[in-house]
Every structure is written in structure tokens, then in C-alpha cells.
Amino acid sequence: MSDTPHLSDRPVLVVDFGAQYAQLIARRVREAKVFSEVVPSTMPAAEMLAKEPAAIILSGGPSSVYEEGAPSLDPALLEAGVPVFGMCYGFQAMVQALGGTVEKTGLSEYGSTPALVSDTESTLFNGQPSDQSVWMSHGDSATKAPDGMRVTAETSGAPVAAIEDDERRLYGVQWHPEVMHSTFGQRVLENFLLRGAGLSGEWTPHNVVESLVEQVKETVGDKRVLCALSGGVDSSVAAALVQRAVGDQLTCVFVDHGLLRAGEAEQVEQDFVEATGVDLVVVDAKEQFLGALAGVTDPEEKRKIIGREFIRVFEQAARDVVGSGAREGHPVEFLVQGTLYPDVVESGGGTGTANIKSHHNVGGLPDDLQFKLVEPLRLLFKDEVRQVGLELGVPEEIVWRQPFPGPGLGIRIVGEVTAENLEILRAADQIARRELSAAGLDREIWQCPVVLLADVRSVGVQGDGRTYGHPVVLRPVSSEDAMTADWTRVPYDVLAKISTRITNEVPDVNRVVLDVTSKPPGTIEWE
Numbered sequence: 001m002s003d004t005p006h007l008s009d010r011p012v013l014v015v016d017f018g019a020q021y022a023q024l025i026a027r028r029v030r031e032a033k034v035f036s037e038v039v040p041s042t043m044p045a046a047e048m049l050a051k052e053p054a055a056i057i058l059s060g061g062p063s064s065v066y067e068e069g070a071p072s073l074d075p076a077l078l079e080a081g082v083p084v085f086g087m088c089y090g091f092q093a094m095v096q097a098l099g100g101t102v103e104k105t106g107l108s109e110y111g112s113t114p115a116l117v118s119d120t121e122s123t124l125f126n127g128q129p130s131d132q133s134v135w136m137s138h139g140d141s142a143t144k145a146p147d148g149m150r151v152t153a154e155t156s157g158a159p160v161a162a163i164e165d166d167e168r169r170l171y172g173v174q175w176h177p178e179v180m181h182s183t184f185g186q187r188v189l190e191n192f193l194l195r196g197a198g199l200s201g202e203w204t205p206h207n208v209v210e211s212l213v214e215q216v217k218e219t220v221g222d223k224r225v226l227c228a229l230s231g232g233v234d235s236s237v238a239a240a241l242v243q244r245a246v247g248d249q250l251t252c253v254f255v256d257h258g259l260l261r262a263g264e265a266e267q268v269e270q271d272f273v274e275a276t277g278v279d280l281v282v283v284d285a286k287e288q289f290l291g292a293l294a295g296v297t298d299p300e301e302k303r304k305i306i307g308r309e310f311i312r313v314f315e316q317a318a319r320d321v322v323g324s325g326a327r328e329g330h331p332v333e334f335l336v337q338g339t340l341y342p343d344v345v346e347s348g349g350g351t352g353t354a355n356i357k358s359h360h361n362v363g364g365l366p367d368d369l370q371f372k373l374v375e376p377l378r379l380l381f382k383d384e385v386r387q388v389g390l391e392l393g394v395p396e397e398i399v400w401r402q403p404f405p406g407p408g409l410g411i412r413i414v415g416e417v418t419a420e421n422l423e424i425l426r427a428a429d430q431i432a433r434r435e436l437s438a439a440g441l442d443r444e445i446w447q448c449p450v451v452l453l454a455d456v457r458s459v460g461v462q463g464d465g466r467t468y469g470h471p472v473v474l475r476p477v478s479s480e481d482a483m484t485a486d487w488t489r490v491p492y493d494v495l496a497k498i499s500t501r502i503t504n505e506v507p508d509v510n511r512v513v514l515d516v517t518s519k520p521p522g523t524i525e526w527e
């Protein structure tokens, strides 16, 4: 597996006690221009401290600290001289570990709650009003603060709602500052990071690029590298970064696996090469992929097959490029992929998270992988990758392109992936994309998968005759980083136009339906 890049010498560790969105805390820290990483609460304290964290944040979680078997907080973390900030469960664990009391008081608070800050000059609350709205989600409360800690805020259900100790640099709040509904949440977090922990907020795209370029140089040395390039945001940015680091040691490989959208292969071949001048090899592997997918309907099986065939194509490409180009004769050791943090987390490679689906470039990789992977963006979220791309001078049309999954239309056909089904889906998808673009919705919509329900048929009437065709699903979503998403409220007239055009122009489709599910509980793609 690839070495995980390090983006700062000293990360802020977010210790995940099973919070719904520990990733969100990490994002908020990064918004304060401080690098952060999530680690599971089960990681031994010594291992956490070996990362030399600049600060530690303890997340919320579903358990009660006084219950047997509740995730525990090793007091070593509080005694290491590292600044610590606890939130909700993390706060309660801290209170208990330091000798305070946490119990079920019967006064639970859920949702927006008024809080009264007693010291607006304290480390956490400096520069904020004494009355603020905070977002609560707790049934347990601290009833007695640990000795030596100041209580700086209270709510009606939580008499000890914030604690501070500047000497030991230990802080905590009962609420969730990472949630938007805590009106001064980001300020409280920044106060902890910048004032409490004394960090300087230097984690900017410019510095990230510099540090990643250095790391790629170090890893790759004078060896030759292939980059799996899809023309999408992530691999384009990864390619630009590696190109900056090792120049003509890089060859990009674009795989036409037959699961692409209309016009896509041509676009990558022309636009990308024109914009970046990279050395690009296009491999036509349509038959190979379709052959391997024949008869397969299970989503995970499809993903695994696609992941495997991708690598087989790269292996062949590696053998082919050795005998060509500026660095003839040098074998290829490394494969660059545009893998992002959410791909890793969702493939179950994160911190104790479940495997939701195997992303082709992570969980879908074959075991006998011959390459060493170089994945410089492995710890970044999409919006951060876009900033890095702009910093590297990647053209805006590419940086702001909507994501398209590597397995492509293969995971947008519920049923078997056949040439006929692909043709139907490609036609419907092209209409939807054109109409959404024409309506000026490209930036508002994160992406809009169009899904063919090949296993479903419904009765329709067209030209006075009966039809028995397939439905397609429109799945427009809005999102910040694809970890969560909401369905986009596309104007009815735009939806109507898409529906009319698809049913008129695409034979075999007699119904267009709209997916109005957020993520969670749905995911963005159907498979």
C-alpha cells in the first residue's frame, strides 16, 4: 500500500470516540488552516503521542463515560503537555479522567440551546458575546468540574458546559462547536487552536503543494512513474503535482474501459494534453472490461472486477512504456492515483469505519499489485484538492469539473453491464448533462448520476402503443465533500425538459424518476 503522505510535521489529532462526523471536526480544523488527522480512540496513547501531535481534540460519541465498556480516555494524553480540547463525549471523558463528575441528570438537551458565557475574555470565548446559541446532543452532564478547572459557560441543562485550564492547556465544551448551528463554534475552535495551543494557521494550499512535491520527489527518486489519469479533478491534480516533482519521469495512462460517458475519451485526449503538455497514453480496453463484467450484477463484484482490470491495464501499459519515450529502458516502479480521503474512509480504510462500498482505486485493488502506489492527495478532501489544483495552475475547467467515478457507467446500471444498456444510459446521461448545463446549474450541483434500472421494467404508452421499457433515475446532489449530500432542488421546468427529451429520444426508456434521498441514508451512486 502507498505511504500515507504527511502534510504537516505535527498534526492536530482528532480522536474519534464513534462520533457521527469526526471527519467534520477535521475539516473545521483545516478551515482554521491547521492540519488535522482522525485517529480511532482505540489507538494506544503511545502511538498517538508518537505522531507528536500539536494538539489533540476528543470527539463526541454515543456511549456514556460511566458505562462499563465505554471507550476510554488514557490519562497519558492529558498529562503529555499537549493541548487538549474535548467536545461532548470527549469533554465528559476528560472531566471524569481529571476527577470531576459525570452523570445522567435527566436533563438532556438536543439541538440549538442558549448558552451563557461567564468570561468573554477567556481563551475559548475571547471576542464573543456572552449569550450564544450552541448545538447540543447529550443525555449525560458534568455536575462537578475537576479541581483547578474554571467553568466558563453554562446552559439550563448543563451547569458545567465549558471548562478551561490555561496552565495545563486543557479545554472542553459540552456542545458541538463543529456543527454549523453553534453560532460561534468555529471561533471557539480557532481560539483553542490559535490561542490555547498557540498554533499559527499556516496550512495553506501553497505550503501543502510545496510539501507534497518534496515528498513525491523523495519517494520516486529517479524512477519512472505511471499516473492513472481519468481527466477528473483528482487525477489531474495528482498528475500536475507529480509532473512538477519529477517532470519527464511521468507518463499518464487513460483507460477507455467502455464505461465512459459520451465524448469523454476525446475530451481527455485533446483538452488535457493541450492544457498540461503531459505525456499521455490512451488504452482502448473496452472489450477486456465488458468481457470481464459479462453476467455480473452484484455491485461489489462489479467494483472488484473493474479495480482488477484497471490494474491489469496499467501493468501492460508499464511494460509498453519501458521501451519508449524520453526515458527508454527505465522500468516503471510507481503508480500515481488520485485517491482522496473520502475514498479511503468509505472503503473501510479509515478509522474503524465500515466498508460501504469498495472504491475501485482503494478496496477494489487486487492483492497481487505489482506497483508501489503514490497517492499524494490521500489525506485531502475534494475542496482542498481543488485549491491545490488552482495553486498548481491546473485549468479551471478541470478543477471545477464534477466528479465522475472511476467505475463509470458500470455502477450506474442496476443489472448487467452490456453494450446495449451502456448505449441507452449514455444517451440519457448526455441529455441530462446538457440540460443541466444549459440551465446554468453546473456549479450548484455537485454531480448528477443518471442511473439505468436495467432489471426493472414498467408499462408506458407512446404513440398510442404500449411500451414495456426501463426507468432511468436522476440523482442530482449538492455536497461539500461527498461524505454527506442532499438532493438538489432542480427547478421543475428543467426536470420536465430532461424527462421529455429522454423519453422522446432514448428508445427503451419510458419513465424518468427523481431520487429525493439525502446521504445518509442513501449514497450518491446507486451501487
Ligand SMILES: Nc1ncnc2c1ncn2[C@@H]1O[C@H](COP(=O)(O)OP(=O)(O)OP(=O)(O)O)[C@@H](O)[C@H]1O
Residues within 6 Å of the ligand: 227, 228, 229, 230, 231, 232, 233, 234, 235, 236, 253, 254, 255, 256, 257, 336, 337, 338, 339, 343, 361, 401, 402, 403, 404, 405, 406, 407
Ligand atoms: N478511465 C480512467 N483511466 C485511468 N485512470 C482512472 C480512470 N478512472 C479513474 N482512474 C483513476 O482512479 C482514481 C479515482 O477516480 P476518481 O473518479 O475518484 O477520481 P478522478 O476521476 O481523478 O476525479 P473525479 O473524482 O473528479 O472524477 C483517479 O484519480 C485515477 O487515478
Ligand SMILES: O=c1[nH]c(=O)c2[nH+]cn([C@@H]3O[C@H](COP(=O)(O)O)[C@@H](O)[C@H]3O)c2[nH]1
Residues within 6 Å of the ligand: 303, 346, 357, 358, 359, 360, 361, 403, 404, 405, 406, 407, 447, 482, 519, 522, 523, 524, 525, 526
Ligand atoms: O473514483 C471513484 N471510484 C469509485 O469506485 C467510486 N464510487 C463512488 N465514487 C464517487 O465518490 C463519491 C461518493 O459516492 P457514494 O456516495 O456513492 O459513495 C461520488 O462523487 C461518487 O461518484 C467513486 N469514485
Ligand SMILES: NC(=O)CC[C@H](N)C(=O)O
Residues within 6 Å of the ligand: 059, 060, 061, 062, 063, 064, 087, 088, 089, 090, 137, 138, 139, 140, 141
Ligand atoms: N454527542 C455525544 O457525544 C453524546 C455523549 C453522551 N453519549 C451523552 O449522551 O451525553
Ligand SMILES: [Mg+2]
Residues within 6 Å of the ligand: 230, 232, 233, 403, 404, 405, 406
Ligand atoms: Mg473520476
